[in-house]
Amino acid sequence: MKAVGIVVEYNPFHNGHLYHVQQARKETNSDIVIAVMSASFLQRGEPAIVSKWQRTKMALAGGVDVVVELPYLYSTQKAELFAKGAVLILTEMGVDSINFGSESGRINDFVELFKAMKEKNLAFDEHVKNFLKKGFSYPRATAEAFKQLHLQPNMLALNEPNNILGYHYVKAVHEGKRKINVSTTHRRQAHYHDQDVPASSIASATSIRQMLKKENGLSKTTHVMPTSSSLLLEEYIKSNLMLHDWEHYYPFLHYKVMSSSAKQLQSIYECEEGLEFRAKEMMQTATSFQEWMEKMKTKRYTWTRLQRLATHILTNTTKEEIEEGLSTESLPYIRLLGMSDKGQAFLNQTKKHRQTSLITRVAKAEGIMAVIEERATNVYFTPLSPAIRGLQMKQEFNQPPFRMQSLKKS
Amino acid sequence: MKAVGIVVEYNPFHNGHLYHVQQARKETNSDIVIAVMSASFLQRGEPAIVSKWQRTKMALAGGVDVVVELPYLYSTQKAELFAKGAVLILTEMGVDSINFGSESGRINDFVELFKAMKEKNLAFDEHVKNFLKKGFSYPRATAEAFKQLHLQPNMLALNEPNNILGYHYVKAVHEGKRKINVSTTHRRQAHYHDQDVPASSIASATSIRQMLKKENGLSKTTHVMPTSSSLLLEEYIKSNLMLHDWEHYYPFLHYKVMSSSAKQLQSIYECEEGLEFRAKEMMQTATSFQEWMEKMKTKRYTWTRLQRLATHILTNTTKEEIEEGLSTESLPYIRLLGMSDKGQAFLNQTKKHRQTSLITRVAKAEGIMAVIEERATNVYFTPLSPAIRGLQMKQEFNQPPFRMQSLKKS
Known part of the structure; x- marks a missing residue:
């Protein structure tokens, strides 16, 4: 098979x-x-x-x-x-x-990009490092480095999240031991x-989640997902009384940040460069997760990067643990x-x-x-x-x- | 003055x-x-x-x-x-x-007890240690040691919380530098x-709190406290929408225990002898603070001792911090x-x-x-x-x- x-x-x-x-x-x-x-x-x-x-x-x-x-x-x-x-x-x-x-739908776009990047790897890393030093966020630094290398203009831009993922799938497969076709x-x-659920039958998961939250139910989203998904969502809401959302976790994130020492927060994965102090400071006045995130946001850090930090703080995941987890090649x-x-x-x-x-x-x-x-x-x-x-x-x-x-x- | x-x-x-x-x-x-x-x-x-x-x-x-x-x-x-x-x-x-x-209302009861205890200090400590080894709780071990020393039967029993406090006030004053009358x-x-608020004008704070909780208001307690207290309680409820109770903190205690490693819990003040594992285990099924406490309770630990542990876990107060805080004689x-x-x-x-x-x-x-x-x-x-x-x-x-x-x- x-x-x-x-x-x-x-x-x-x-x-x-x-x-x-x-x-x-x-x-x-x-x-x-x-x-x-x-x-x-x-x-x-x-x-x-x-x-x-x-x-x-x-x-x-x-x-x-x-x-x-x-x-x-x-x-x-x-x-x-x-x-x-x-x-x-x-x-x-x-x-x-x-x-x-x-x-794009064309695998060659990704393979070409991977090959070009492989050749210019060191130069690329150097450019990224320099742009990070200038205070750029990681995705923006990557995109700028890409420009600097004068890669063909019809190549995939690395500031699109799905392109980045695709590129890394191709890279991981090429670096793996077994021959796998991508x-x-x-x-x-x-x-x-x-963010709008279109009337047609295809919508992004982001827009679907936002509509579920806004409507507090499935009324506006049933046409963009299989009936089974709608039924299973309904079943979950019925037995758990909620769909999970960051706002439900904010009281615990708040408690965790306010009851931890700066040193304890520093031990959390992805907590770098004084973010522990910023997290504490912004939490003193933020009354919701959305508000806290808006206060946390700077040019240097993407929203996603900060949300991942929030997740690691919430789950109490430390640098030491992630390092240990990633240290072995085998699962x-x-x-x-x-x-x-x-x-x-x-x-x-x-x-x-x-x-x-x-x-x-x-x-x-x-x-x-x-x-x-x-x-x-x-x-x-x-x-x-x-x-x-x-x-x-x-x-x-x-x-x-x-x-x-x-x-x-x- | x-x-x-x-x-x-x-x-x-x-x-x-x-x-x-x-x-x-x-x-x-x-x-x-x-x-x-x-x-x-x-x-x-x-x-x-x-x-x-x-x-x-x-x-x-x-x-x-x-x-x-x-x-x-x-x-x-x-x-x-x-x-x-x-x-x-x-x-x-x-x-x-x-x-x-x-x-008792008689200071001599406390002073006599203090003097007697001072003389028999070593013997007393030895007895307490032995009873603790037998698995007795601290207050019970104290009371048993007291019996063993054949102190006069009309002396204050040290298993009453207020007597213990009184004894320690007398002791602390005697050991202090300045001459203070007790x-x-x-x-x-x-x-x-x-636990019942009596019809007369005097009731314990415990019974008042329980009545406030049961009645969800001040209706049954106004006769046992000054009008100012009733008004101030009312004002607090109005602006904060609650009177603080352990149950309000249980979601956070639960989160804290379940998201901490055993090692992290061990660093908490008063977390001794594997209580970190017990805390985690009992939390898996307890749906309220009361239920968790009932599951935690053993012969060795008093309710109060375990509640204090819960408080230290909740506030993330470590052994190291308390040790540092108590290490200086001056405030x-x-x-x-x-x-x-x-x-x-x-x-x-x-x-x-x-x-x-x-x-x-x-x-x-x-x-x-x-x-x-x-x-x-x-x-x-x-x-x-x-x-x-x-x-x-x-x-x-x-x-x-x-x-x-x-x-x-x-």
């Missing part, structure tokens, strides 16, 4: 994702689609709107055959480490190819940051979240080739990666009412991977 | 306290009553139901002439350190005597732990919270004799004692809504000591 790997957040799973799953399978002529999906906290430093379990069900209902967890260690990192972790996991899962969505699917959807485990019948057949067939243990229960998770993950999961459920929180943590410990059949029955 | 010192929590100020202020003044023939009052967190490991500012107003309205702060460093300690800190502050404030309330006022009130500062005209005259008159600086603004607070205090104050206001919390923290920074006049005007 031939398998294609995709890297996803499904926050939530919508028609654009459905299209991507179908195209990835078709374009690579694969029998199996394997998704590595961010667990509780996402690349832009945000909590996922619903738990990984609910998003796993969405993925399975949307045609994905195997869902494995992208742990916090990688899911909350800048593009390079995020892509590295995702590709590492997909490689271990035995995929033959990796497919990612992009605006392809890209042309994204049939509004621009990533667009301690891969956690299986769900599978279809075909997915299971593939897993059985590839079992003997896998070097990393594929775990089905959290009890078997090991090492610092598991410690970080358990704590992040606990924090993710913190804003729920105590009884519901207890149920969610129980599920986290007892839930075996979802099967498509069991999904249909329930 | 002659001054008498008293040690108070005023949680809230009631008729029993009013009687004590009057009697202390009368019995010691003093012109001035100086109260050292616990700031935000109290000796039994609880948040005060209203802020120290509101309780300062209650004290001034109840006839106290000077209110100074008993900082967190001492206010959340077992009897010995609590008494030591309070007596240290009152001594520095230049009191001629100290008066405390007790069931006396005790017979408590005209229900037993400390009684870094004393914070003045309020005064009457007579109180101010006394402060002016005694100014030249004071060795410790009496500060009127928190900006002048120094050292680790101030660091602990500021953080505890921040945490104390954490459960309030963000806007109200901001106002309270602003008051904490800008509020000069209250004057009786300014109280009457407002």
Whole structure:
């Protein structure tokens, strides 16, 4: 059986994702689609709107055959480490190819860029360093360095988040040990940051989340996602009484910042250059997460970079822990979240080739990666009412991977 | 002018306290009553139901002439350190005597006990140590040791919280540098732990708090406290939308415990003998502070001891900090919270004799004692809504000591 790997957040799973799953399978002529999906906290430093379990069900209902967890260690990192972790996991899962969505839809754009960058690597790094010194944010410094090197004007610009990710997927695959084919699917959807849900059937996840929040319900979003996603979102709201949003975590972030010493905050991952003092100072007057973020924002730091810092403060994730987690080249485990019948057949067939243990229960998770993950999961459920929180943590410990059949029955 | 010192929590100020202020003044023939009052967190490991500012107003309205702060460093300690800190502050404030309330009302009971204990100190400590080894709680071990020494049966039993405090006041005064007279006022009130507010005009603070919580208002408690206390409580509820209770802090305690490593919890003051693991384990299922405490309780640890641990975890107060704070014999500062005209005259008159600086603004607070205090104050206001919390923290920074006049005007 031939398998294609995709890297996803499904926050939530919508028609654009459905299209991507179908195209990835078709374009690579694969029998199996394997998704590595961010667990509780996402690349832009945000909590996922619903738990990984609910998003796993969405993925399975949307045609994905195997869902494995992208742990916090990688899911909350800048593009390079995020892509590295995702590709590492997909490689271990035995995929033959990796497919990612992009605006350009032409894989050559990415490969050419990668080759050009490889040649000019040192010069590029030097330029980036200089622009950072000038006080530019990382994405802007990257884009400026790109200009300085006079790379062909029709090459992909590295200041677009999806291009950066695509570039790093290509890079990670090329640097990996196994030969894996990389392809890209042309994204049939509004621009990533667009905030209005269009009347057509494709909308960005960002715009869908904003509409869900604004409408406090699903009324305006059902036409841009599969019925299964709508039903699963509805089910989550019904049993958990909320969709997760940074504002729900702000009281805890506030408490954490105000009850920590500057030294304690300094030990947190991505807390650099006096951000600990800035975080404390801005918190004295900010009455919401949005307000705090607006006060925190400077030219040097992107919104995303600061949101990731907020996530690490909230989850109490230290530099030391991330360093330890990233220090080994091999993964301690891969956690299986769900599978279809075909997915299971593939897993059985590839079992003997896998070097990393594929775990089905959290009890078997090991090492610092598991410690970080358990704590992040606990924090993710913190804003729920105590009884519901207890149920969610129980599920986290007892839930075996979802099967498509069991999904249909329930 | 002659001054008498008293040690108070005023949680809230009631008729029993009013009687004590009057009697202390009368019995010691003093012109001035100086109260050292616990700031935000109290000796039994609880948040005060209203802020120290509101309780300062209650004290001034109840006839106290000077209110100074008993900082967190001492206010959340077992009897010995609590008494030591309070007596240290009152001594520095230049009191001629100290008066405390007790069931016995006879100071000789305490002095005799102190003398007897002094003689048998080593033997007593040895007995206590042995009973602790047997798994007894500290108060019970103390009481058993007391029995073993065959001290006279009509002596005060050291398993009563107020007797322990009284004993330690006497001890701290005797061990202090200045000659201060100690006396005790017979408590005209229900037993400390009684939970029903009696129809008569005297009730314990515990029973008043429980009635306030049960009735969600002041309807059943106005007859057991001065009108000023009722009005000030009402005012606090109106502007802060709550009376502080451990349950309001439970979400934050839960978050703190679940997001901390065992090693981080071990660094917290009073976290001993694996209590960090117990705290985590019991929190997985407890849905309220009450439930968590009931699960935490063992024969070895009293409720109070565990509540104090919970307070230190909540406020992130470490062993290292408390050790540093207690390591110096002299106080870094004393914070003045309020005064009457007579109180101010006394402060002016005694100014030249004071060795410790009496500060009127928190900006002048120094050292680790101030660091602990500021953080505890921040945490104390954490459960309030963000806007109200901001106002309270602003008051904490800008509020000069209250004057009786300014109280009457407002």
